[in-house]
Amino acid sequence: MNKLPERWVIPLLAIIFVVSGFSGLIYQSIWTHYLKLFLGHAAYAQALVLATFMGGLALGSWWAATLSGSGRRLLLLYAAAEAAIGVYALLFHEAFVQLLSLAFEVVLPAAGSETLALLFKWLAGVLLILPPSILLGTTFPLMAEGVIERSPERRGEWLGLLYAGNSFGAAVGVLASGMVLIKLLGLPGTVQLAGLLNIGVALAVALLVFCTAPVVAAVPVSPPLPVFEGDDSRRVYRILLACAALTGLASFIYEIVWIRMLTMVLGSATNAFELMLASFILGLALGGWWIRRRIDHLREPLVTLAWIQLLMGLLAAATLLFYNQLFDLMAHMMQGLARNEQGYVAYKLASFALAMLVMLPATICAGMTLPIVTATLGHSGYGERASGHVYALNTLGAIVGVGLAALVLLPLLGLRTTLLLGACIDVGLALWLMLSTGSSQRVLVTLVAGAVGLSVVFVFSSFDTLRMASSVYRTGLLYPADTKVVFHRDGRTASIAVIKDVDGYMSIATNGKTDASISPAPNPVDGDEETMKLLAALPLSLLPAARTAAVIGFGSGMSTHTLLGSEPLERVDTIEIEPAMVAGARLFGAPVERAYTDPRSQVHIEDARTFFSVRQQHYDLIVSEPSNPWVSGVAGLFSHEHYQEVKKYLNPGGIYTQWLQLYEFDLELAFSVFKAFAAAFDDYAVYLGADSDLIIMGVSEGRLPRPGDIVASPELQQELARIGVNNRADLESRLLVDASMLRPLLSGTSFPENSDYQPYVDQHAERARFLDRGEAQLQRLNRIWLLVDKDRQRRVLREQSAAPSHVVPRRAAEARVVSDLFRNGLQLGADVDPEQSRLAYEAAVSVSRLLYRCNPQMVEDGWLGDAVWLSDVTSVYGEPDQITPFWNALLGSTCYSQLEPHLQATFGFFQAVSARDDKEILRLGRLLVDYRYDVAGFWNYRILHMLAAYARLGESRQGASFAASQQGNGVMELDSQVLAAWLAAGGRTDTGITP
Known part of the structure; x- marks a missing residue:
């Protein structure tokens, strides 16, 4: 061979x-x-x-x-x-x-x-x-x-x-x-x-x-490096092994601190951590590559090592000098990047560049150290033992560095001081190496350079905690200068800050990402406050006699505080993994006071799965308020395995409630979460919190109840009134979709179920965050209930409170404006203030022009969009016949008789939708099958109202067949898809919505 x-x-x-x-x-x-x-x-x-x-x-x-x-x-x-x-x-x-x-x-x-x-x-x-x-x-x-x-x-x-x-x-x-x-x-x-x-x-x-x-055994050659012998050899051996250990200790202190620092610049997504880790290792690789051809020609390796250690310590400390400017660089970058796929690639590359800017200079020095130490010992007769001993002690030092930094130094000293401590170790090591060479001049230079360099950094570096809390990697914006950081603490798992602006608006941030915010009265209610209170109010309305509750994630403490407003509750256990979060949230004061002072409230510093497993306690209610799913580790709270596990700790009939942030999310990710949730709970429903937040609710067994009256203290009733929740209708109007509607659609989609081991959400959520894909289609799903269930529509629209922060009251108010504008049937109401709803007023003006300016081209070019909007807002969110007189007048006008047949059918369709004439909706809708307008979403508007008509008539099979026949003609919007899937599944439910 x-x-x-x-x-x-x-x-x-x-x-x-x-x-x-x-x-x-x-x-x-x-x-x-x-x-x-x-x-x-x-x-x-x-x-x-x-x-x-x-x-x-x-x-x-x-x-x-x-x-x-x-x-x-x-x-x-x-x-x-x-x-x-x-x-x-x-x-x-x-x-x-x-x-x-x-x-x-x-x-x-x-x-x-x-x-x-x-x-x-x-x-x-x-x-x-x-x-x-x-x-x-x-x-x-x-x-x-x-x-x-x-x-x-x-x-x-x-x-x-x-x-x-x-x-x-x-x-x-x-x-x-x-x-x-x-x-x-x-x-x-x-x-x-x-x-x-x-x-x-x-x-x-x-x-x-x-x-x-x-x-073949090599002929001995004179080694290019100096050979240390006898006592000198043993002394150098000990020095170099200590050097290997201490440089490992310092390097991994740097790594832990840099990762936390960069998390607030780059974000805390899983991929951001991997970019940082790759930058650190790349620096080691570059250092080893650069020194490889020089090692064998070093005449004074201990001196070279000393200079490298000195330089490494000073370069590491110097990162503190320009850390604040990294936020400005990220802000400029985010403002300049397009929110598209190419922009996302550029964002990741730029994030990698920022991580390398911080990590590479010092880690390149670290990458030179081990090869020099190992080669020096090898040439001094230690042979094959050298590589193992050096590598072993270096990694042992790294272990100590990781443990000290993560568990002791960061909580005790903070980021800045911990990094400076690591730099002092490297500078001290350089001084020791120089002392071992016996050169007093070099010792003096090393001492002066190290002392001056570290002193400059200590005096002139500072952390701008306002920048650190700004989430610049999301918005590209920094907080204004008049905003104050009233609390900042570097905890074991995260850095926590509480921010307060000039109007008293307060928020709490984890690694720069805002997790909860509260706007004190009389300021307008904040979206987070609305959702945090609803997280408690909704399950209490479904199970008012609940006696035990657990809350996963402390946040601001408001959900715990709101739950404790229920007198039947005997115990609320809140599980939070970061003590600094609980300490910081105390500054919110009265809006969260019961979480701290009520004897029924117990806060546990632990992860939720361990807490439930150790305690083996069961609850009537479990409320989960995790951070955004793109944050590293959070997607596991939206996984199939998590839902299966947490369900074990609910009492029979117990309810699990979870916050899912809809902003910076997309439909595929939401459906991945819904699939995981649906696989675990017998029955479930999705409600709307604030406009950009979903509240998912599931029952451990049986059927999920509908909202009822909230049994609560007068104080809690007053707090809920601030977010527009005064009665059952205010909660019922927030229902987006339940299991009977959503399950058929989920079974027909190809989106993967989010799992711990197939982490679809964790791997795709950061991209959705960058692309800013808030899924508006999900917010429209409550239209289904108002279309197919007349009794629900009348009750909700009649009884709900005027809460402008919620979509249904806002749309209902717009519908009332439209009704006032067309109250005479033929002309705009002269005394209506257009500022009540600028959109409604302008659409009404546009539509009314057709009564006296008959122009068929105008109909297809622009008028149709306004007509669709007016019809939709009144038929879904108002009394069905609010503007029927206008449509009747239009159909009887001279203009109408001059229009082509398909335009006459279009106006007739609007009139039929307004009057809820289901048979006429279907007849005219079929006539318009061949006419697809490329404006205003008329095609989807027609599909939705035809499917609703089939549902109200109880013709599920015919409705499903019609929907299937339209699949190739366009892309149905989500509400139409849900309604079509429901009809295909028989169009029946046990929650009172059966046509």
Whole structure:
């Protein structure tokens, strides 16, 4: 068998090691996704995975340092390690699912304590990913020594090449995992692909070993680096190992702090974290690549290391000097980008550039350190032990850095001081290295440079907490200067701020993203306040005798406060994972006071799944108010698995209620959530909170009740009146769609069900946020109920309060304006104030012109749009015959007789809709099938009202057949799709809407 030329061996091994790095960081990324499902928060998962990953690398490296033998043997051991990693990856998903089941169904209920549960979860998480991490830790030392044996005189160059190539592959692996692979393959498919890559790497290395000739012992050459011997050698050995450990400690303090800092600039989406991680690793790769050809020619490696450590510390600290300006850069970028697909790609690239701007300078220095340390020790006679020991202590330092920064330093010292502490470690290490060289001049220069540099940063850097709370990555805008940050705290999982403007409007932000806001009276009510109160009012109206309730997520505390206004409630448990959120929300004062002072209120700092599993308590009501689904980790609260799990803790007939932000969302994502919800609950309904918020409600078993009168205290009645909720009709008017309407449509759509392991929402929500795709079609679904159920329409329109913040009262007010304008049938009401509804007034003026300016071209060019709007607003949100006199007059006018037949049928159709003449609606609608107007949505308007007519007549089969016949003629709007699917399913329901 022909042997492979020797000159090809090392380049091929280097390429293989790039692939190994690619798969290795897929694991770090994917394990974070898995463990945030187990630990309950992305920040905890990131910290645990980082620490365990680095700890495993340390143990593996140390173990590899004890192994000896020829380069061939070490490379075969490397192949065996890669193969074992691959096999473990193929089995990982099933092992995780079994662990999850064991933990939450057996161990945590038996623990009976949140502290014991926390210890178990962290220990189990470590044990789950530690074995493959140890194996990954062996790969660098084994590969390095296998390569170096073939060319020991170029030890430093090969170490730098391998370190750079592996790191570069790792950076690409992080991006590929987060941006592409999880979307295509889900979590199980991605981790299994990485496993197959490891097995492929193992086979490639084994084949390469057997296809090359054994290495002939190299002739000793004079090493280019200085050799340390005797006591000097042992002293340098200790210094360099300490250097490896301390630089790992400082580097990962930087990483934890930078990730939190950049989260407020780039956003806290999952992909933003992966961009930051990739930037960090890319810096390491570039440092290793740059130093690879220089290592073997360094005459004073300790001095070089000292300068690198000094520079790294100062560059890391310097990021504090321009941090505030990053928000300005992001603002300019967001203002200049188009909200389209090309703009989204540019946004991601620009975000990556900002992350690199912060991380690259210092991490390039970090990337030079390990190759220099390892090569220096290797040339000093420590051989193959050097790679393992250096790599082990570096990763051990990294573990300490991650744990200290995430769990201790950030909550205790804050971001700025923690970063400066890391810089002090690097500068102190540089000073120690210089002292070891015996050069007093260099020591003095290092001391002065470090002291001056850190002092400048300390004096001239400061964090603009107003910028940090501005959500600039969403809006491209910064808060005005007269807005005040009245609370800011860097917590373990997030940085929390409370902001107050000059009008008293207050909001609370998590990592710069506003999670709740309140506008104190007499200011107009805020949208968040409306939804937060409805989250409590709606389930209380459905189950007024509820005695126990749980709230997932503290937010502002208003939902908990509102629930406690119900006298029958005996206990409300609120579960919040970040203590700083509870501390900050206290500043909202009276609107949330009961959450803090009522003895029935208990706040628990824990993730919800662990809390429910440990306590094993059941509730009549569970209310969930998560942040937006694009925030990392939040999409798991909208998954099939979450809904199945939380349902276990409802009493029979208990109700689960959840806030789903409709803004920065799209129809596909909403349907993905609805599918997951529908699979878990027997019956459900979707209500409208504020115009941009949905409230999803499900019952554990049986039928979901309809809203009734709210049994509440006088104080609560007064609070609800502020958002326009005074009676049952005010709640009933907010119904968008229930299970009988939505389930048939969901079964016919191809949108995937959101799942923990196929995270459709998590992977697509940030894109929807950037494109600003608030799904307006969902807000229109309440038209269905008002069209098909006459009794409901009359009751809602007659009894509801005048709450201009809600769509139904607003449209009803517009319908009344139209009625006043046409009260005489032939002319506009002279005493109507057009400012009551400018849109209604202008549409009425436009339509009335046809009575005295008969121009068929004008009808098709512009008049038709106004007519559709007038007809729709009065037929859906007003008394059906409000403007029937006008249509009657128009049909009897001279102009009408001059119009072509299809235009006469069009006007007749408006008149029939106004009069609710269902048979005439269907007759004229069929005549207009061949006439498609490309203006004003007339086609969808005609389809909707024809389907409603079929529903009111009880002709479900005919209505479904008609809808099917129209599928190829245009794209039906969502309300028509829902109504068509309902008719196809028989058009029957048990909630009183049966035609």
